[in-house]
Amino acid sequence: MNFNTESPATREELLQCLRRHQSADFRLAAGGTDLLIELKKSGPEDLTLINLGRLEDEEFTGITIHPAEIRIGALVTAARIHKDPYIHEHFPVLHQAARSLASAQIREVATIGGNVCQASPSGDLSCALAALNATCEIIDMDGKIRHETLSGFFRGPGKTSLLKSEVLKGISIPVNQDETLMSGFIKIGKRLAMECSIVSIGYHFQMNATGTVIQAGIAIGAVAPTVVFCTRAAAFVTGKKVNDLTEEEQLQVAGLIRQAASPIDDLRASAWYRSEVLFNSARSIFEKA
């Protein structure tokens, strides 16, 4: 593995760097926890790494709270997300997903932008963000900004809508409309740390004072080519009192979630297992403890 590294310190340097390398072979690197494994396998020659790790730009590195949304810079690490009190209180699904990622050491360097741009179907932060209806903020080499929903952004395993001239700048999540929440992240794997999801479910239900769901987000991971937003299941739950679903309704939602999946057999688990566990775990969200 052989590469040159460039470490822009400002946004302008970054954009210049992008412009300069358009006709060459380059990769963006944030925490490098996905990228280095990939490069080790492919063993590229004469590659340039544009290292985002030295970028000093609040919009890339900070978490800011606005009236309608919260913005998380693409370079914010999983550890920072896990420790952030606002996220902990208002978006438990994201807090839990960050906590479940890899190990303490990796969480210190793995970024949210890297997780999303990796577009892995088992990306835990991606799954949580999908359940939160998050939007990507993308900047191109000329400084132009565009926004795209996560479900539009993911195009397949490892594929996104990003162009070679673009960088993910941040993610925004709409603030909760109501603060009665049922929100969490379920991750199924063989061990409790350093584990890639075999199945994951992120859910985020906002309820009014009577307990009726006014906003619902459900996303599933590792059971399809991309993280999937379960539109029909979310619609089914909206308008219902989620704590009082009948057993039949519980099974119905779980069934809808299962239908959104198209799992395959791989080394980690069979399609049968993924489908079973997805259904059972989905059901467990609504079961009283």
Added chain:
Amino acid sequence: MRLRIIWLIQSFKTALIMDKKLKLIGKSTPKLDGSERVSGRAVYGHDIELPNMLHGMILRSRYPSARIKSIDCSEALELDGVECIITANDVDVNRISYKRDHPVLKGETVNCQRDELAAVAATSRETARKALRLIKVDYEVMEGIFDPFEALKEDARQINLYGKGAESFGNKNIAESFTYSHGNLEEQKKNSRVIVSRRYRLPRVTHCCLATSNITADYSVLDGRLTLYASTQVPFLYQRDMAHALKMDPSRIRIIQPTIGGGFGSKLDMYPFEPICALLSMKTGKPVQLLYDREEEFIASPTRQTMVIDLTTGADAEGKFTFREVRIIMDNGAYTSWGATTPFVMMQTYSSLYQVPACHFRADAIYTNNPFAGSFRGYGNPQATFSVERNIDLMAEELGIGKDEIRLINANYPGEITGQGLHFKTCGAKPALMKVLETSDYERKNREKQNGRYRRGVGLASMLHVGGGAKIYRSDGCGTRLKLDHYGYLTIVTGSSEIGQGSETVLAMIASEELGIPLQQIRVINTDTDIKPWDVGVHASRTSFVAGNSLLGAIRLLKDKLNLKAARLMECETGDFLYEAGSIRADQKEIKIDKVVREMHFGSPNELCVAEYFYEPPSSFQDKQYMGDVSGNYAFASQVAEVEVDTYTGKVKVLNVYVSQDVGRVLNPVGLQGQIEGGLAIGIGYALTEEMIYEKGVLQNPSFHEYKLLTPVDMPDIHFYPIETLDEAGPYGSKGAGEAPLIPSAAAIANAVSDALGVEFQSLPLTPENVLRAWSEKRQHEPANSRKV
């Protein structure tokens, strides 16, 4: 009458051991090399750098089974920085492995994914890697044989061309075979109320040493000597094997062991990469270092033996065991390493774990195009114990007696001489069983059954393992040399090796205990075959036992000298003086130990304060029928595992493991606890998650990402209760303890999961998927109305 006398003698000796007030033995002492290791000061093989050192790398086969038509290295040789490339045609070497069935470099055929075709020495690892890519191999690919049962068929082709199966065992693909029996099987079958037959399948797992395989070879063209910095756990056998491979005189080979980052049995044999590295150094006249990366470590380092066990066992109406009949087919892989000899240990478990009136055992290791298996902590015993303990649960269920009761009825006892001739002079089997039953609250937990999503279960299993070495080589002994200097510092030169197990610390503790010298003034030298005396190596949980006894012998001789001199200096009668706080004490008198040494060195007649001793355990060779008392003493242990199974996901959470083990005597509590916890980590991984997944001989998960070694957060609470039986053979009454902790774990956990779900498991690992599948199948067979969703 005879029994009584033996008992008297034994209790007298025990009393002697007990009587002595121990100052340091039995007190937790941090590992001597602990701070070096955690601070990064320790020098592992990977840290070695010699002047002009080259980097070696190996080209392995692309196919698990093929004929090699040609290997073309010309383009690679032209690469800048490449100094040497060797293939089978370039070297004059002997085949290796105890069966001599393993060519160091493969020239005719390749038989598994690991196979070494060529090796490069270059000025950097990068260059070496590039050179490998430029070597062109022309293969004629053959269909591999990956199932041992296929390999046994008449029309299967001979997999290992050097195998002697046809002559020795009646089938060309049998690499090794063991048969053992005692008692009258047919009669015992008639005595049986229940007979249970099951087939068990055990997976292939690997050691996962944190330090990957490594070697640095330094051949001097000036004197023809070869120095190897090698992570071996058996330096003297390794020296012999290396000499055989290279057609060299063994004493021209010096083995230096750098700090070893994990052994667990993996470094008990010599593998092709080691003579290959030596050859590269001999060809170039420069030092060459060969390091595996993690992927190569998974692909090319040894594994535990995978096997299929057909076990039939019986018990009479009272629950007394009647017989065991075992047939084992082991997947030997393409070549033979020590894994093929695991039946030697397994047969002890089948013949002698619990009282067994009759036993018939046969195990064959079959060549396949899979990678070969080596030795691994436990040496076949986890597999054997899994099958025995599963069958015991099934027999208890059929007989309607308690799973605890059936084990207590049949437990081994002190004084027992088993059908195989193992003599249990001391035996903590029953105390260990009772201890875990009591501390785990087994009876209550076994009664309680849950209905909801989460179901708890408890499982019980025991084990038997050698505790005082194992006589399988001509000598199971160990030598020690002592030097006490005139400042009162002691150097222990021991034949034994430290591979992380903490035996070095135990040796220093013993010396400190006996000579009254503080630990800080004791050094253990144990890493250089040019200096240290003979020892077989680290295996069979033997090091503290054998090296400890050897050290005690040397100390006795050293004390004889010191006592004599001290008496003269103190002007009193010589005797067995007290050694304490750097002094030698008689009744009213006392003298500093360093002063005594100074008087020895510089007074007349001048003499050195040195001693040496060779200890050979009292064990005996087994005969051709494998009968005999093979170890100096025997270790016993029981474990209760308490699990919670999530019936939605199939995930098994081990909540608690209760461990009780007959260790003879606790020498270093914190070191022992480390062995227990580390052993359980391996045992639980074996039970639940670890598995090398092969597709047609090719490893699919060569990384820690996909090979599921458990992490610290997966570990349960461990409750450990040592049993001290004070066996006269061991130092201070101790027994070997290193392998035992992982041996019954998988069995106990599988029994617990079966208990929780009412489902039988006959294979490992109990991954969430395997558990959920078994659970779903059970529920499909239940009548619909009794089903609770």
